[in-house]
Amino acid sequence: MQENILQPEKVLVTGISRGREDFDYTMTELVELAKANNYDVVGELRQNLDRSTAAFYFGSGKVEEIRELADAYDATTVLVNDELSPSQLRNLERETKHHIVDRTQLILEIFANRAQSKTAKMQVEIAQLQYALPRLHPSANKLDQQGGGGVANRGAGETKLEMDKRVLNKRIARLRRELKDADVGEEVRRAKRTDKELPTVALVGYTNAGKSTTMNGLLEKFADHPETKQVFEKDMLFATLDTSVRQITLPNNRKFLLSDTVGFVSKLPHTLVDAFKATLAEAASADLLIQVVDYADPHYPDMMQVTEKTLDSIGIHDIPMIVAYNKADLKAGTVFPEVNGDDLIYSARDAASLDKLTELIQSHLFAQDVTNQYLIPFDKGQVVDFINRETSVENTDYTENGTLITTTVNPIQAGQLRDYLVEA
Ligand SMILES: Nc1nc2c(ncn2[C@@H]2O[C@H](COP(=O)(O)OP(=O)(O)OP(=O)(O)O)[C@@H](O)[C@H]2O)c(=O)[nH]1
Ligand SMILES: [Mg+2]
Incomplete structure (x- = not known):
């Protein structure tokens, strides 16, 4: 077996509480998700905050702290416990000077690494493209709090953005068509x-x-x-x-x-x-x-x-x-x-x-199943075969008038065998 010489990437795990009781559990789980994606979790940083902020997700002061901690631990990537808006993601990346991966992206990466079948791969790619679509941006260096970008900013960048979006949308549409043809069901x-x-x-x-x-x-x-x-x-x-x-x-x-x-x-x-x-x-x-x-x-x-x-x-x-x-x-x-x-x-x-x-x-x-007795004339061998093959036979006797079978049947079979039922 070949030894893996690639060092796992060092990451810092972060999140805000949003006043949620399951905060602790979701943070623990984020660490598990990180490990599942072969990240080396070197540190953790939590903030007690009821609501995320529009620009940075974290509250004031924390962004600086994240940058310092990530530097101190030599972490290249910061994992965030929620899905970030496109502008939060850009702003955080710029201010912390580290690669930011939000929870959605992390789960998408794990799915992408695990996908084996053609269908699974296509499904994951659709999800990844849909995640990427609103995050395409022509002016990645500009601070913007609402994610709008501004209509005043028309130019070469925007043309490229439109083109990128068109390419992604086309790819999504094609994958959807192929998926339909592949027919998961x-x-x-x-x-x-x-x-x-x-x-x-x-x-x-x-x-x-x-x-x-x-x-x-x-x-x-x-x-x-x-x-x-x-x-x-x-x-x-x-x-x-x-x-x-x-x-x-x-x-x-x-x-x-x-x-x-x-x-x-x-x-x-x-x-x-x-x-x-x-x-x-x-x-x-x-x-x-x-x-x-x-x-x-x-x-x-x-x-x-x-x-x-x-x-x-x-x-x-x-x-x-x-x-x-x-x-x-x-x-x-x-x-x-x-x-x-x-x-x-x-x-x-x-x-x-x-x-x-x-x-x-x-x-x-099988709650609606019933146990019945059936008398099958000797010239109806195929009915006896059916009963033996499809139902749950308890007892079989050979009488003068035919084969007498006690068996458990479902409502559909009971209908099919109605003519041979021996009334109790
Ligand atoms: N000790 C113990 N281990 C179990 C038991 N059931 C499952 N496991 C282990 O738990 C791990 C996960 O089991 P899976 O059956 O793959 O779990 P799953 O629900 O199919 O998980 P996903 O496919 O990832 O959604 C494996 O290592 C199993 O061997 C159990 O009753 N006892
Ligand atoms: Mg499984």
């Missing part, structure tokens, strides 16, 4: 086509909560084919950027589709949420959501709030949800697996936990 539809009306379950939640590990655990136990591909799981932020869909067939022959998708983080840039709508659409069409929570992280209540808010912002409401409190093995003294209504305390690495999760999924998806 294709994998899902393919799975649905071959398997008729299978119910779908989507794993959602904060990044690094254990969604992919949960999916792999269920696949190992119940995948339709032994060779069904596992999904990528890793202890890092945003390991998953694409949606994967797999079929699960339970021992009682009940089937459903399970999907794993991109995780959330606090202050997820709206350009990214927008760009990833197609990827997240799978969760939007699910019959059941499993919100995976990292129960071992002390900040898990904040993370749940962010998840609920993000789901809401992408238009996901009113889908039944199991809340699955994961990594119970890392939380000393926790008894697991434990079911409490629709909630589960579990570990994605524990077989008994996965059984409990499966029971919960079944109780949601």
